[in-house]
Each structure stands twice: as structure tokens, then as C-alpha cells.
Amino acid sequence: MSGESRKDDLSKKSHAEHGYDVTQFLMKSLSGTLAPIGLSGLGHAVLDLLVSDPAAKRRDRFIMDLTRRIETLEEEGKLSLDDLKDNEEVAALLMRATQAAMRSSGEQKLRAIREAALRGLLSGETPNTSPAQTVVGLLDRMTEYHVILLVWKRLPRAGYTLRDLQADEGEEARRSYFYGQPVFTDKMKLKDPVGVLSYLDWGLYVERDDHTAFELALWDLAAMGLLKPVLAQEEYLEGRVVKKRATSEIVDHEISELGKLVCDFIKGEAQLP
Incomplete structure (x- = not known):
């Protein structure tokens, strides 16, 4: 491999580095729904209890699914993390979607919330997430039966x-x-x-x-x-x-x-x- 080829390779992010960037973006956007850092001994015990809670498990699964989807969409050139970072509307949409997922059960409803959130991220060069937030709000009050029927x-x-x-x-x-x-x-x-x-x-x-x-x-x-x-x-x-x-x-x-x-x-x- 030539020196120029090695330079080109090193200028590209690895799959792991790209996934890390997406995860960091989501963690920052969703910091209000995650447990604080620097817990006391009692805090760790409470955190252990929370992690075993079904709502926390749905939250973690939802975040992992979002990470995978956002990573794929960016690789396909459909969105850019740089356009989403430090965007208050994006953070509000992701926060609302994650909170709705925590209160939900059923595969189709969770999938619907995730797709609505992603649709909001794909709304343009400068994302306008207001319609997506409204849809997530509607989904939040629905059950799995509502989504299947609709x-x-x-x-x-x-x-x-x-x-x-x-x-x-x-x-x-x-x-x-x-x-x-x-x-x-x-x-x-x-x-x-x-x-x-x-x-x-x-x-x-x-x-x-x-x-x-x-x-x-x-x-x-x-x-x-x-x-x-x-x-x-x-x-x-x-x-x-x-x-x-x-x-x-x-x-x-x-x-x-x-x-x-x-x-x-x-x-x-x-x-x-």
C-alpha cells in the first residue's frame, strides 16, 4: 500500500468510530432521560434497580435502535450528524420519543415512535421537527392496538x-x-x-x-x-x-x-x- 493510500484510509472514520460519534450525539441529546454520573453507593443501588426496570430496558433498547438507524442513514448520505448537533428541536424530538418509548409496550408501537422520530431528523437540511413531535405525542397516548388498527x-x-x-x-x-x-x-x-x-x-x-x-x-x-x-x-x-x-x-x-x-x-x- 502506498503512503498516499494509507493517508486516505486514515482520513476515514472506522465503523466503530462512527458508531461512537452517533452514540455520543444521542447521549448528549437524551441526557435528561439518563441517570446522572457520579452516584453515591446508595445511588448505584438505585441505578441497579432502575436498569432492571422494564421501562429502562425499553429506553436502552430504543436508544440502541436509534443509534443503529442514524448510523445507517448517515452512511447512506441521508442525514449528517453535524446538522443535528446542538439543535434544540432535534434534542426535544429525541427526548420526547425516548420518553414515549419508556411508557410504551408492543413492537409495532415502539417501531412507530422510532420511525416518526427518524422522519423528523430527515425533514431537511435544517430539521423542523414540530410535525414529528406532534405525531410522537399522538403515538404516546396510543396503545399497540391503536397502531395496529390504524x-x-x-x-x-x-x-x-x-x-x-x-x-x-x-x-x-x-x-x-x-x-x-x-x-x-x-x-x-x-x-x-x-x-x-x-x-x-x-x-x-x-x-x-x-x-x-x-x-x-x-x-x-x-x-x-x-x-x-x-x-x-x-x-x-x-x-x-x-x-x-x-x-x-x-x-x-x-x-x-x-x-x-x-x-x-x-x-x-x-x-x-
């Missing part, structure tokens, strides 16, 4: 026949009746079954608690403006012409424009393999 409503719907539903390979079709979640044809496998579809002596069943949780999440998402009601139609005569008009009966809910915006934040450009 994302499901954003997906295109497929039509299935009864044959599709009853086929051995029809698991995807059957799950379509419960937001893509597992369903059962044998209710004896469930503690407290409730039917989501019934045809003669055949049906699809889920746990009642899960069904109730999704129902509560659905109406809460509607109250938040992320879903909107689909009203039943009735026919009426105007002269000799048959026309249709909406009634006050709600037969379904569909995603609203605001709901689509939130989905774009949690499944947007920051989504990586």
Missing part, C-alpha cells in the same frame, strides 16, 4: 370468498376479519371466545379482551380524527328516479387524511430493511 386501515382491502376463508392455506384471508391478527376456527382453544364471523356452524373467534381492546382503540382513533365513519346508504325516490343518500347509521370506519399523514410518518422514508 396501519391496517391504511392498507388496501382484498376481497375473499367463503372458500378462501375455509381453505387450509387461507390464514391471511381469515386474519382480514381481525386487523391482520390471529383468529381461530376452534373456540375451545380460547379462554373467553367471541365471534368475528359466523356462517352456519362455522365461524372465526378471538379472545374477548383483544376484541374489546380493538373496539376501544377504533372509537378512540375516530375521536382523535384519525379515522372517519362510513355511513349507511338508503335509497329514495325523487319523482321517478331512484337516488341514494347517507343515513346516520355508522357501518364502518375508514382512515382519514389526518390518519394517512400519521401513517406516512411511521412508515415513511426512514423505513429501512
Whole structure:
């Protein structure tokens, strides 16, 4: 290797050095959510207790995931740490996202918070994180059921026949009746079954608690403006012409424009393999 080649190699940061820079950036931004340095003996005991706490474990995992994602995005040239350092909006977004992660459970919700935070970091040369902070705030008050349902409503719907539903390979079709979640044809496998579809002596069943949780999440998402009601139609005569008009009966809910915006934040450009 020539002297010039060695110089070029030494001018580039190693993978470990790059990861260290990202970690240092996150530690500085999230200093308010981390334990202080210089603890007494009692403080160390308290810290040991905190580290074993599930919320602290979610925080640490969330920070590690952010580190990995930011490192990858920077390597791909999609963001620069120099543009993020000492930016109060960025620090506020990362702090809020980490605190929300600590209060959360469920893989899809944690992933949604992370993606919303990363989308905020990718908002331009000078990041404007206000929309991302608002989305993180909305996610903070949601449950895993909210996120699953909202994302499901954003997906295109497929039509299935009864044959599709009853086929051995029809698991995807059957799950379509419960937001893509597992369903059962044998209710004896469930503690407290409730039917989501019934045809003669055949049906699809889920746990009642899960069904109730999704129902509560659905109406809460509607109250938040992320879903909107689909009203039943009735026919009426105007002269000799048959026309249709909406009634006050709600037969379904569909995603609203605001709901689509939130989905774009949690499944947007920051989504990586």
C-alpha cells in the first residue's frame, strides 16, 4: 500500500468510530432521560434497580435502535450528524420519543415512535421537527392496538370468498376479519371466545379482551380524527328516479387524511430493511 493510500484510509472514520460519534450525539441529546454520573453507593443501588426496570430496558433498547438507524442513514448520505448537533428541536424530538418509548409496550408501537422520530431528523437540511413531535405525542397516548388498527386501515382491502376463508392455506384471508391478527376456527382453544364471523356452524373467534381492546382503540382513533365513519346508504325516490343518500347509521370506519399523514410518518422514508 502506498503512503498516499494509507493517508486516505486514515482520513476515514472506522465503523466503530462512527458508531461512537452517533452514540455520543444521542447521549448528549437524551441526557435528561439518563441517570446522572457520579452516584453515591446508595445511588448505584438505585441505578441497579432502575436498569432492571422494564421501562429502562425499553429506553436502552430504543436508544440502541436509534443509534443503529442514524448510523445507517448517515452512511447512506441521508442525514449528517453535524446538522443535528446542538439543535434544540432535534434534542426535544429525541427526548420526547425516548420518553414515549419508556411508557410504551408492543413492537409495532415502539417501531412507530422510532420511525416518526427518524422522519423528523430527515425533514431537511435544517430539521423542523414540530410535525414529528406532534405525531410522537399522538403515538404516546396510543396503545399497540391503536397502531395496529390504524396501519391496517391504511392498507388496501382484498376481497375473499367463503372458500378462501375455509381453505387450509387461507390464514391471511381469515386474519382480514381481525386487523391482520390471529383468529381461530376452534373456540375451545380460547379462554373467553367471541365471534368475528359466523356462517352456519362455522365461524372465526378471538379472545374477548383483544376484541374489546380493538373496539376501544377504533372509537378512540375516530375521536382523535384519525379515522372517519362510513355511513349507511338508503335509497329514495325523487319523482321517478331512484337516488341514494347517507343515513346516520355508522357501518364502518375508514382512515382519514389526518390518519394517512400519521401513517406516512411511521412508515415513511426512514423505513429501512
